[in-house]
Amino acid sequence: MVGLLLAMAIAAPPAKGDARSVLRRSGCQTCHDSALSVEHTDALEQFDLKDPKWSDGMTDRQLPILLQRMGDRPKADLAVVRSFIDTELRTRRQKKAGRPEMERPAGTSSKRGD
Numbered sequence: 001m002v003g004l005l006l007a008m009a010i011a012a013p014p015a016k017g018d019a020r021s022v023l024r025r026s027g028c029q030t031c032h033d034s035a036l037s038v039e040h041t042d043a044l045e046q047f048d049l050k051d052p053k054w055s056d057g058m059t060d061r062q063l064p065i066l067l068q069r070m071g072d073r074p075k076a077d078l079a080v081v082r083s084f085i086d087t088e089l090r091t092r093r094q095k096k097a098g099r100p101e102m103e104r105p106a107g108t109s110s111k112r113g114d
Contacts, residue, residue: 015084016052016053018084019085020049032044032049033049060089063088066085
């Protein structure tokens with residue numbers, strides 16, 4: 001069991017910190033990092049990249065908007081953020097359904113009859 005959990009953690013998609021690094025490199029920090037500026041209060045209310053839990057206050061509807069706002073960025077950067085968003089939304093859905101993400105082996109579906 002421990003080996004399975006370890007394998008899943010190693011194979012996990014990019015973490016919140018990876019997405020945060022990409023967003024910083026993409027220029028989002030100018031409005032969304034209170035360590036650099038507090039002038040953009042509306043942007044900081046959405047998320048603050050200074051906070052390691054920067055996305056926790058974002059709604060499920062707001063998360064995908066990150067990709068739209070990134071514009072024409074390198075495909076690798078977009079892939080990191082897309083993977084984070086997909087994983088975050090899946091984790092949130094599982095928590096709402098009362099099923100922690102780590103209970104199912106990687107690659108299995110939550111749907112019945114698959």
